[in-house]
């Protein structure tokens with residue numbers, strides 16, 4: 001169990017490549033406070049977790065995605081990057097290797113797998129992603145069904161070019177790309193999808209933009225929409241943004257998984273509920289008491 005917790009923390013530090021005291025202290029507090037799905041009484045949440053977070057099956061695309069990640073980890077080609085967000089505390093260098101982008105910006109594989117399972121479980125057909133990077137998460141979001149149209153936004157032209165090559169490798173014809181600042185591109189993407197089933201916000205990790213993107217998406221949500229925020233404990237600002245979003249009047253349910261915050265809007269939920277959830281393997285005794 002300690003090893004699992006260390007894995008979470010080290011993974012976070014690796015991704016940021018710096019000692020992030022806020023992320024570490026939040027991880028420890030989160031671990032103490034969080035429950036596993038064994039202690040969840042809401043049928044909707046229990047079933048959702050059982051079929052996603054607790055589903056340990058490997059789907060056909062995971063091996064291929066892992067292989068792509070490994071290739072990107074080895075790719076020393078340098079590209080010019082345009083940094084439009086608060087997401088790379090690590091480097092101010094406008095030229096970076098694909099290897100370094102893959103190691104610092106791309107979501108870990110357990111998160112990539114969870115996105116795939118959420119699309120499957122929630123029968124998602126209209127997805128928006130803020131932050132394409134090298135395209136791994138977009139591929140995972142798009143892989144379950146051709147029916148799911150994934151609209152992914154990226155501000156850095158050369159990074160998006162690499163992502164497009166990866167989309168071609170996976171023959172992911174249901175991914176639509178938008179190049180430019182989220183502020184300008186999100187309205188286009190939202191107009192194109194009209195209503196969004198799943199929105200994954202994984203870029204520009206600062207308080208004001210995070211809240212702004214949430215509010216821009218709100219008019220395009222429906223009762224089964226989920227909005228997923230990445231890195232809600234990445235900084236004080238992100239945690240503050242998460243608290244504000246959790247308490248928004250339209251929010252009926254939140255699931256805090258530490259690395260992701262999931263927000264649901266279904267007005268049929270009888271009471272507003274906020275859960276902090278860990279995978280059951282991290283607190284196995286909760287199965288019994």
Ligand SMILES: C[S@@+](CC[C@H](N)C(=O)[O-])C[C@H]1O[C@@H](n2cnc3c(N)ncnc32)[C@H](O)[C@@H]1O
Pocket residue numbers: 082083084085086087105106107130131132133134135136137138153154155156159180181182183202203204205
């Ligand atoms: C953390 S990475 C996304 C990782 C990707 N979702 C994955 O898991 O594979 C964030 C990306 O968002 C882009 N980005 C950040 N702020 C942005 C902004 N304001 N407008 C457009 N793109 C932005 C960055 O260039 C970066 O590639």
